[in-house]
Amino acid sequence: MHHHQGQRAAARDLFTQIWDDIGGEQGDPLHVCVLAHAMADVQDDVHEELVWDLRALAAADLVTDERVAQAGVTLSVAGLYPSLHLNVGECYRKLGDVGLARKHLQQAQDTIGALADDGYGQLIKGGLERLAQQLTSE
Numbered sequence: 001m002h003h004h005q006g007q008r009a010a011a012r013d014l015f016t017q018i019w020d021d022i023g024g025e026q027g028d029p030l031h032v033c034v035l036a037h038a039m040a041d042v043q044d045d046v047h048e049e050l051v052w053d054l055r056a057l058a059a060a061d062l063v064t065d066e067r068v069a070q071a072g073v074t075l076s077v078a079g080l081y082p083s084l085h086l087n088v089g090e091c092y093r094k095l096g097d098v099g100l101a102r103k104h105l106q107q108a109q110d111t112i113g114a115l116a117d118d119g120y121g122q123l124i125k126g127g128l129e130r131l132a133q134q135l136t137s138e
Contacts, residue, residue, distance in 0.1 A: 011042045025055065029062035030071055033080065040087060050091040057084045078114035082124045085111065089131055098138055105131050 015035060022031045033056050040052035060080045068077055089104030108128055115121035 008042045008044065012039070015039045015042065025059070028067075029059045030067050030073075032056075033059035033063055033084075037084065037087070040091075046091055046094045050088065050095070053084065053087045053091055057081075057088055060084055076114060078111060081111040082108045082115055082128070084108075086124060086127050086131060090127075093131065093134060093138070098135060101131070102135055105135065 015038060019035055019039070022028065022035065025032060036052045036056035036059060040049045040056065043049040043052060060077065063077050063080070065076050068075065085104040085108035089101045089108060092098075092101035092104060105128065108124075112121075112125060112128065115124060
């Protein structure tokens with residue numbers, strides 16, 4: 001909805017309904033992680049985006065590889081972290097906290113080996129390279 005049609009507010013409303021349906025932060029950690037990750041992308045305020053990204057990151061710590069496989073997700077839990085840390089790092093960069101941005105960039109780079117060298121892996125690696133470049137110029 002928000003990626004293809006630019007309907008951020010509509011996506012936020014839909015995600016809020018789903019968030020309530022899954023039980024919010026007390027829901028299945030995989031659902032919480034994925035939904036919070038998506039909800040961050042439709043926020044208009046970077047502070048709210050960060051709150052959702054941090055929720056996604058915290059939920060990922062509770063997800064198991066067994067749960068991921070059960071859901072039919074092809075990534076391992078470790079494969080979730082590069083994107084999650086990239087997004088958190090980008091939020092901190094936007095907020096001017098270069099130290100925390102660099103910390104999350106490093107954590108993302110430390111876990112990038114969990115991703116395949118496919119389109120998704122290249123997308124995340126490209127995002128990490130852009131963030132690293134932006135942080136060296138700040």
